[in-house]
Amino acid sequence: MGSSELSDINSIRAKVPSERANHSASLEVTFGGYSCKGEKAENQDAFALKVNQGQSLELKGHVAVIADGVSSANQAARASQMSVCHFIDEYLATPDTWSVHKSASKVIASLNNWLFSQQVVSDINGELQQWFSTFSAVVLKGNRCHLFHVGDCQVAKVNGDGYQVLTREHATAGGILNRALGAATHIEIDASTSALAIGDIIMLSCDGVYQFVKPRQIRELLKSTADLEQASKAITTLASKQGSLDNLTCLLIKIEQLPKEQFSELVFNRTQQVIPPALKVGVSLDHFEILDILEQTARSHVYLAKDNQAQRLVVLKMPSLNFSDDKEYLANFIKEGWLGEKLFHPSIMQIFPWRMRSRFLYHVCEYVDGQTLAAWLNENPKPSFAKVCAIAEQIVTCLRVFQRHDVVHSDIKLDNFMIDEHSRIKLIDFGSCDVGALVDEKNNQYNQPLGTISYSAPELFYGHRSNHQSELFSVAVVVYQLLTNQLPFGELSRIEQVPKQFNLWRYRPVTSYRKDLPTWLDMVLSKGLSADPSSRYQHYSEFIGDLNNRNKGNVLQQAKQPLIERDPVKFWQGVSALLMLVLLVQLFW
Structure with missing residues (x-):
């Protein structure tokens, strides 16, 4: 007014x-x-x-x-x-x-x-x-x-x-x-x-x-x-x-x-569109010609296509017909397209504005010439530490874009990043994102993490809401996996496998897999992978700085700290074991 x-x-x-x-x-x-x-x-x-x-x-x-x-x-x-x-x-x-x-x-x-x-x-x-x-x-x-x-x-x-x-x-x-x-x-x-x-x-x-x-x-x-x-x-x-x-x-x-319903108008408009059936090479959808089938799973279908109007290669992503009645899945799919249209950054795959006049529900995505980080790791099972650090910095760059837009990705893992021949990283999937504007009405009740369990921060299983510090945990998991081809806490495929409290998460030193890595790296990764968020890095810059050893003084200072300050859980576990030993000696001596 x-x-x-x-x-x-x-x-x-x-x-x-x-x-x-x-x-x-x-x-x-x-x-x-x-x-x-x-x-x-x-x-x-x-x-x-x-x-x-x-x-x-x-x-x-x-x-x-x-x-x-x-x-x-x-x-x-x-x-x-x-x-x-x-x-x-x-x-x-x-x-x-x-x-x-x-x-x-x-x-x-x-x-x-x-x-x-x-x-x-x-x-x-x-x-x-x-x-x-x-x-x-x-x-x-x-x-x-x-x-x-x-x-x-x-x-x-x-x-x-x-x-x-x-x-x-x-x-x-x-x-x-x-x-x-x-x-x-x-x-x-x-x-x-x-x-x-x-x-x-x-x-x-x-x-x-x-x-x-x-x-x-x-x-x-x-x-x-x-x-x-x-x-x-x-x-x-x-x-x-x-x-x-x-x-x-x-x-x-x-x-x-x-x-x-939340976000109801866009969801309503787009769910009036028809989910296309599985497509074959050579057929056309609107003005897109299908050139190759990149992925067909029970959840979604992904195709390489030629845009005959813009004369360029694109990727078409569409939900599977199996989920035609799943309102939550379709809402997340539509949210992914809406978000992808608003994020403009070289490290994030662009999703082009959806076609109002199309009868069909699908995303038109930027074509990225490369392979997923998971496929790249299979071909490069022992990458150099410097290479992994460079990848980690690019992943953090992507997440900082999300942070500025008040978005939490919620599913950081190798499969969701592409790497090209020049080692440039691009984030290609954001269907699990928590968008600030869309969570205002959500209550604080416990919700199971949207992302992959093995990469999810422990606090998310105990009723905490995802944030950028929980994202940092996932980044640390990715770094650990790139260096060792292993997950730091093993493969967790079911909620029942998740430890019930913070002190039950057991970090295995990265140097136990690779002796060529510096010993101080375990101090950095164990802090980034701390189950208790209060003991974890608070900011991406701190983690990346220590990972690149730019904050050498901080790492050395951490190493010099007494065990009770560096890892109070291990300290009291040791004290308990020692007291038990003394008690046994007194009982049976």
């Missing part, structure tokens, strides 16, 4: 049913808001609501913001308007793959830095500018309300259970504000989520409203009218009558319908 719409009297009309998105699975809301200067000379409040549709709704949600300029600041009104408009515009411009939390946090940090920087700028009278404002943002996405709050505005949820305050005032006991945007170089934001239910009303209000109207009165006013704009105006009017001398702002958002 532009600044011209954030005037002394600021209102937005309730959304009528005919304006709702046509897609039956969308998150639908009605809303109404009102703002006025009240008894003050200037309205220093601002608010706005951006209602999205289609994929923008599914990936970014509906966005509501309220801001209250700090009255003691000489640019209070401009600060609040800037905060509202900037947040909505920039939040919607963040990458589609980012989670709500990452997108909002980045934007708020940037906004705060800009507001704070204005303190060194003088106005025409030589007075330094003070752009201070309280700030509360609500992102309604899926079945969740995501909250980002600083200052003394309030966000509450009103329903049949009562009036639930979702934020807390950042003020002293005497009512003095102690946190606001623009007041410091670093701002601490309260971030939280709350479940949504049909009929919930999310209320955003400034302190001039909620401090003067009781929750019981608000509920009664909401029951008396279905027009949310009239209700918001009635609430602010009551606040004024009951003694408020401040600006008056209230925004009401009612949840009319919740989405049935």
